[in-house]
Amino acid sequence: MYIQGFDGSWLDHPFWRTRFVIEKEKDLIRVRESAVDAVLIDDTLGVAPDQPPAPRKAADWQPPARPAAAVWRPQPVVAAPAQNFGSSYGRAARVFGKSKRAVSAMYADVRLGKAIKAEKLVPMVDEITSSIDENPRAFISIAQLKTRHEYTYLHSIAVCALMINLARELRFSEAAVRDAGMAGLLHDIGKALMPLEILDKPGELSEEEFDVIKTHPLRGHELLAKSSGVSHNALEVCLRHHERFDGQGYPDGLEGDRLSLFARMSALCDVYDAVTSERAYKRPWTPTETVARMREWTGHFDPEMFEIFVRSVGIYPVGALVRLKSGRAAVVIGENPEDPTRPPLYSMPDENNPEARRLEWDGDEIVGMESSESLSVENWEAQRTKLIRRVRS
Numbered sequence: 001m002y003i004q005g006f007d008g009s010w011l012d013h014p015f016w017r018t019r020f021v022i023e024k025e026k027d028l029i030r031v032r033e034s035a036v037d038a039v040l041i042d043d044t045l046g047v048a049p050d051q052p053p054a055p056r057k058a059a060d061w062q063p064p065a066r067p068a069a070a071v072w073r074p075q076p077v078v079a080a081p082a083q084n085f086g087s088s089y090g091r092a093a094r095v096f097g098k099s100k101r102a103v104s105a106m107y108a109d110v111r112l113g114k115a116i117k118a119e120k121l122v123p124m125v126d127e128i129t130s131s132i133d134e135n136p137r138a139f140i141s142i143a144q145l146k147t148r149h150e151y152t153y154l155h156s157i158a159v160c161a162l163m164i165n166l167a168r169e170l171r172f173s174e175a176a177v178r179d180a181g182m183a184g185l186l187h188d189i190g191k192a193l194m195p196l197e198i199l200d201k202p203g204e205l206s207e208e209e210f211d212v213i214k215t216h217p218l219r220g221h222e223l224l225a226k227s228s229g230v231s232h233n234a235l236e237v238c239l240r241h242h243e244r245f246d247g248q249g250y251p252d253g254l255e256g257d258r259l260s261l262f263a264r265m266s267a268l269c270d271v272y273d274a275v276t277s278e279r280a281y282k283r284p285w286t287p288t289e290t291v292a293r294m295r296e297w298t299g300h301f302d303p304e305m306f307e308i309f310v311r312s313v314g315i316y317p318v319g320a321l322v323r324l325k326s327g328r329a330a331v332v333i334g335e336n337p338e339d340p341t342r343p344p345l346y347s348m349p350d351e352n353n354p355e356a357r358r359l360e361w362d363g364d365e366i367v368g369m370e371s372s373e374s375l376s377v378e379n380w381e382a383q384r385t386k387l388i389r390r391v392r393s
């Protein structure tokens, strides 16, 4: 079947191209499950080896079954092959492997009732920091690839890395960067005190089980309070990483400025890693998809911190409007797996340059996201769809 086009936003279907032959059943299923309203089919161009070609006639609109809820379906992020990262990827993998052994031993000790000596973890946090400084994408990409059995302690390493990366973006002092990393590493230590049958349960938790799991910030805080070398910020992150900016989180429902800077950072890093990881009950979301969805969860995160976080992980959703250091506004029109901080961009059309054009990376950099309202772009959705279609065809 030859697809001539999709009726609906480019966000509504998972294909890079809009004109192509569907040869595999799985692709047909992907079309059916997508949120597009209709598909334009040219039945003179399809591949049907066992049948004579149909006489040419006007293309038909065939509405596919619509899924219950239309969801954001971005292009899949292509994992960058190891060689693209070169030796920094190899070094990051070694640091990650070492950290994995140390953290799993720490969790095992806590399960046996031993206290934590956080000062012993400082060299590990410093090594992770060096790896992030060398190539943040390398370490963060490795930390995303965790199996569900190793989830809890690998998640701690991932949150440690994301906290360090965010602390760097916030221009923290060296001591505060280390503190942020340590806080990330220890934030879920209370999970070591949770029953394993709940922690490792395949499938979603019952309400009662979830109530038990919700005690992990408090249990962790109690443990860290009697451990050595744990800073005030690490204690705070352990207790507050499930609080929400709108006061709907737990354990205390603290809101806004009552949550410390470190607590607000940790809420973002924690959720980002949780949803980009594979869990027993869900597929991992791509980083791009994650950022897009997290942006929609109004009230959950500190909005200013959210934008800084997005910048720190360097993930810009296709179709996003961004502001460049040079002052120009641009549209993200694809992904760059080798360097997600520098995706392919098109300039925004304006009075002087009515035609959108491809921008070259000439020393400029993305400094933040833009809203279409702030640029007063008329009918932005339609313009964006048109532009992306033009670029991709």
Ligand SMILES: [Fe+2]
Pocket: 187, 188, 216, 241, 242
């Ligand atoms: Fe947690």
Ligand SMILES: [Fe+2]
Pocket: 155, 159, 187, 188, 270
């Ligand atoms: Fe967590």
